[in-house]
Amino acid sequence: MGNLTRRQILLGGGAIVGAGLAPIIPATTGSSALKLISAALGADIPKPDQLIRMSANENPYGPSRVALKAIAENIHLTNRYAADPTNLINLVAKINNISPDHVMTGTGSSEILNVAGMLVGLRQGSVVCADPTYQALLRYAANAGVEIIRVRVAEGLNADLEGMRKAVRNDTNMMYIVNPNNPIPSVIEKSAMKEFVLEQAQDRLVFVDEAYHEYVDNPDYESMIGLIAAGHNNIIVSRTASKIHGLAGMRVGFGFAHPDLINEMNMRKTGQQTILGERAAYASYQDMEFQDFSRRKNKESLAIVEGMCEDLGIRYAKSNTNFTFIETGIENAVVQERMLEQGILTGRLFPPFTTWSRISMSTPQHMRYFVQVYKQLFA
Numbered sequence: 353m354g355n356l357t358r359r360q361i362l363l364g365g366g367a368i369v370g371a372g373l374a375p376i377i378p379a380t381t382g383s384s385a386l387k388l389i390s391a392a393l394g395a396d397i398p399k400p401d402q403l404i405r406m407s408a409n410e411n412p413y414g415p416s417r418v419a420l421k422a423i424a425e426n427i428h429l430t431n432r433y434a435a436d437p438t439n440l441i442n443l444v445a446k447i448n449n450i451s452p453d454h455v456m457t458g459t460g461s462s463e464i465l466n467v468a469g470m471l472v473g474l475r476q477g478s479v480v481c482a483d484p485t486y487q488a489l490l491r492y493a494a495n496a497g498v499e500i501i502r503v504r505v506a507e508g509l510n511a512d513l514e515g516m517r518k519a520v521r522n523d524t525n526m527m528y529i530v531n532p533n534n535p536i537p538s539v540i541e542k543s544a545m546k547e548f549v550l551e552q553a554q555d556r557l558v559f560v561d562e563a564y565h566e567y568v569d570n571p572d573y574e575s576m577i578g579l580i581a582a583g584h585n586n587i588i589v590s591r592t593a594s595k596i597h598g599l600a601g602m603r604v605g606f607g608f609a610h611p612d613l614i615n616e617m618n619m620r621k622t623g624q625q626t627i628l629g630e631r632a633a634y635a636s637y638q639d640m641e642f643q644d645f646s647r648r649k650n651k652e653s654l655a656i657v658e659g660m661c662e663d664l665g666i667r668y669a670k671s672n673t674n675f676t677f678i679e680t681g682i683e684n685a686v687v688q689e690r691m692l693e694q695g696i697l698t699g700r701l702f703p704p705f706t707t708w709s710r711i712s713m714s715t716p717q718h719m720r721y722f723v724q725v726y727k728q729l730f731a
């Protein structure tokens with residue numbers, strides 16, 4: 353290998369050419385180059401045959417067996433149009449201690465986010481949100497002519513509620529809060545959150561995106577569905593079957609709001625639930641064992657990555673979700689590219705955090721492989 357360091361090999365073509373050693377690596381980008389890299393890694397855990405997805409905050413175990421059974425038992429109904437969501441709505445309402453007229457379904461919570469984006473688009477004005485945060489609603493509203501006012505998260509990476517308060521203008525028609533947030537998996541302390549939501553909801557819609565609710569194990573957190581059940585009429589909460597239920601491909605999500613607002617949002621929907629999605633979610637929401645299992649394994653995986661961060665002195669946001677956000681100090685594009693070469697798909701760029709990476713949890717074994725690769729590449 354001469355003077356070629358392992359780091360140069362792992363940093364790929366650029367570093368190698370920079371070192372004047374390009375001829376050592378075959379010109380093809382195919383398996384021989386990858387084999388050379390794998391050999392250089394001296395990997396204990398071998399490179400997997402298939403890409404490991406750590407990019408979209410999916411459940412690596414799902415769907416649950418009961419959901420799969422429901423899909424299999426109803427597959428012959430796919431010649432029929434959309435499902436009647438009544439049973440599913442009743443079930444999800446009961447789980448959340450709210451009456452069914454406060455609940456709607458969507459094709460993923462994305463549809464609830466888009467419908468809310470459309471509502472605010474009809475009113476124009478502005479939306480205030482934390483930065484960074486999840487983009488779907490904001491993108492939809494911006495495309496409809498709404499101005500998005502982004503308030504950078506505070507020093508500790510939590511939402512800057514005071515800054516968001518100050519950013520509100522006379523034309524602000526919606527406050528959008530993702531709790532726990534994404535890509536930063538932190539939660540807002542419950543009493544501060546409640547006070548903020550109630551105060552903001554006096555003058556505008558407040559949308560609380562709780563996509564990761566089921567993963568949270570933090571006494572500081574509380575869902576805002578209780579405020580809706582208590583009669584507040586300017587609050588929308590969204591939830592999803594895509595995360596802990598492992599049904600991302602089935603497109604099932606939920607909106608919670610005052611019945612008048614639910615009616616208004618239902619009128620704006622563009623999607624329809626599929627029968628398989630409805631049946632799979634109906635089964636999955638009753639399967640507590642699978643949710644407990646997913647939560648337990650997720651914690652195990654998080655501990656592996658957070659342990660690596662502690663070892664290497666990497667800053668990270670303590671996670672309340674199925675992903676973590678770590679300050680690698682390396683441009684995310686480089687992390688993505690090098691990880692991909694080793695069979696791992698990691699999260700996209702979240703500006704302005706260009707040297708941070710969002711890593712979705714896969715199985716503990718996959719996370720050990722991630723740590724092995726990360727240490728060999730970047731430590």
Ligand SMILES: Cc1ncc(COP(=O)(O)O)c(C=O)c1O
Pocket residue numbers: 408409459460461462463486530533534561563564591592593594600604605
């Ligand atoms: C915060 C947040 N909200 C909503 C969604 C959309 O989820 P879905 O449309 O699958 O319900 C995601 C997906 O990653 C998310 O992270």
